[in-house]
Amino acid sequence: MMEWNKLPRSQWTSSSQSRASMMRLSAVPHRRIIFLLSTCCWLLLLTQHRHHSAHAVSVMDLLNLQESDVIDLTHPFNNQTVYYPTMEQLGFTFQLGTVYRGVDKRGHYSAAYWFQAAEHGGTHIDAPLHTQENGSSVEGIPVTQLIGAAVVIDLSREARRNPDYKVSVEDFESWEAQNGRIPSNSILLLNFGWARRWPNRNALYGTKHFPEDTVFRFPGVSIRAANWVLRHRTPKAIGTDAPSIDPGSEQRLFPVQHLLGRANVIVIEFVANLDRMPPIGAIVIGLPMKIDGGSGAPVRLIAVQLQNAFFPSDDMFTPAPVTRRIKGQRKNATAARDRLAVTSIEPVSPTPNPTNTRVTSKGSKDHLDRSKIVAANNNCWRPAISNNIMRHLILLSIYSILLTVR
Incomplete structure (x- = not known):
């Protein structure tokens, strides 16, 4: 581009007009970019709304469980509960005892029990x-x-x-x-x-003399x-x-x-x-x-x-x-x-x-369509957008729209 001080004065007006027209032409792709940016922001916002709607459906499924x-x-935990052999040898098995059970003077029944058990059973x-x-x-x-x-x-x-x-x-x-x-x-x-063998200790551990045996199957x-x-x-x-x-x-x-x-x-x-x-x-x-x-x-x-x-x-x-x-x-x-x-x-x-x-x-068995499973996966479980990002997207989209209108 030629410098203005090197142009004749007679060409200043025409050159300034041509420069203004060039600026108007160059603004067109910028507006297109701004419009595309605004569209992307709104698509992200719609995706976030869809994410919350899908989660609401899943919550309803949980509330209507049969x-x-x-x-x-x-x-169940009772006197047949199987524990690891070390626990059984030391006597740390499930035990349930009575604290109180009966009817008081007013004819009200109540019951309370105590229990003790090892962790691994x-x-x-x-x-x-x-x-x-x-x-x-x-x-x-x-x-x-x-x-x-x-x-x-x-x-x-x-x-x-x-x-x-x-x-x-x-x-x-x-x-x-x-x-x-x-x-x-x-x-x-x-x-x-293996759950079919419960609560047969010998069958579960594959031994003949539980808990004395040390070889398990x-x-x-x-x-x-x-x-x-x-x-x-x-x-x-x-x-x-x-x-x-x-x-x-x-x-x-x-x-x-x-x-x-x-x-x-x-x-x-x-x-x-x-x-x-x-x-x-x-x-x-x-x-x-x-x-x-x-x-x-x-x-x-x-x-x-x-x-x-x-x-x-x-x-x-x-x-x-x-x-x-x-x-x-x-x-x-x-x-x-x-x-x-x-x-x-x-x-x-x-x-x-x-x-x-x-x-x-x-x-009974009923067949689930795997395509529905995949579709539900694609529709329901989308990563959520944080509230801060949401606010920035809204502000950016509004600013992009204002620039496009101008």
């Missing part, structure tokens, strides 16, 4: 403190860590053939080929068919499979209907229990009624007794099958980081997973099964 939609995954959880000196105890476990999407893997046939069966990476890959990828932050439940997870699922699928809890997450042959070293403890993954043992659970489409809720400083606790575990079943996304029920005290300091424990020395295995690319089977409490 008895058949809830599966109790907890064994019946349907219970193992906190990281169970195997890690500085691990989190029961009261330090976030409530959200035992609320999540249920992933149920049926290995009852394999365990029936081999009571020492160890879950392999191929078992996880086979499940994913039928049902889709295991989402992160899910609750992984292993059905070995029951299924569990291999260390290679545990490494793979922690590295590639990152569940926040793993449950089994067997006495331990480690197989009976590994009850001296507990390699998987130690690995999960270091990763702050909660272990749930002696889970009931997994044979009534669908592979996907249910939400698990676990509420353990809040024992201050406990290494484990009894847990009331249930599963909820929503009518509009869906396969939750990775953002669902993301737990808060588990923290623990180490020499007076609080240390974030979520980085433990990054320090795991695991086998390098590439994740699989599963082919989703078009249908899935849902098992009701009456034992």
Whole structure:
């Protein structure tokens, strides 16, 4: 562009007019950009509104639950409750005694009882403190860590053939080929068919003289499979209907229990009624007794099958980081997973099964359309936009509209 002081005076007017016309032309793409920016802002706002509407539908489903939609995954606690052999040998089993029971002088009936029990018996959880000196105890476990999407893997046939069966990476890959990828932050439940043996102690532990025997035979997870699922699928809890997450042959070293403890993954043992659970489409809720400083606790575990079943996304029920005290300091424990020395295995690319089977409490089966599950997942579980971002988007969209109008 020529400098104004080098132009003849006769050309100043025409040059200024041409410059003004050029500025008007150059403003056109800027207005287009502003218009597109405003449109994007409003689309984000509409997406946020859609997110809240979808959550309202899910809340209504929870409020209108039927008895058949809830599966109790907890064994009752009584004088038949099975505990780990060490607890049984020391006499730390479930005991229920009477404080008072009767009718008073006014004819009013009342009853009160006392009970005592060890931590590790019946349907219970193992906190990281169970195997890690500085691990989190029961009261330090976030409530959200035992609320999540249920992933149920049926290995009852394999365990029936081999009571020492160890879950392999191929078992996880086979499940994913039928049902889709295991989402992160899910609750992984292993059905070995072992709950059918409850409360037969010898049958559960695979011994002839419980609790004196030291050789046990029951299924569990291999260390290679545990490494793979922690590295590639990152569940926040793993449950089994067997006495331990480690197989009976590994009850001296507990390699998987130690690995999960270091990763702050909660272990749930002696889970009931997994044979009534669908592979996907249910939400698990676990509420353990809040024992201050406990290494484990009894847990009331249930599963909820929503009518509009869906396969939750990775953002669902993301737990808060588990923290623990180490020499007076609080240390974030979520980085433990990054320090795991695991086998390098590439994740699989599963082919989703078009249908899935849902098992009701009456034992009947009805097929759920997997396309509806995926559609509900895409529509319902979108990451929320924070209120601060919402305010900025509204202001930016208003400012963009004003500039476009001018």
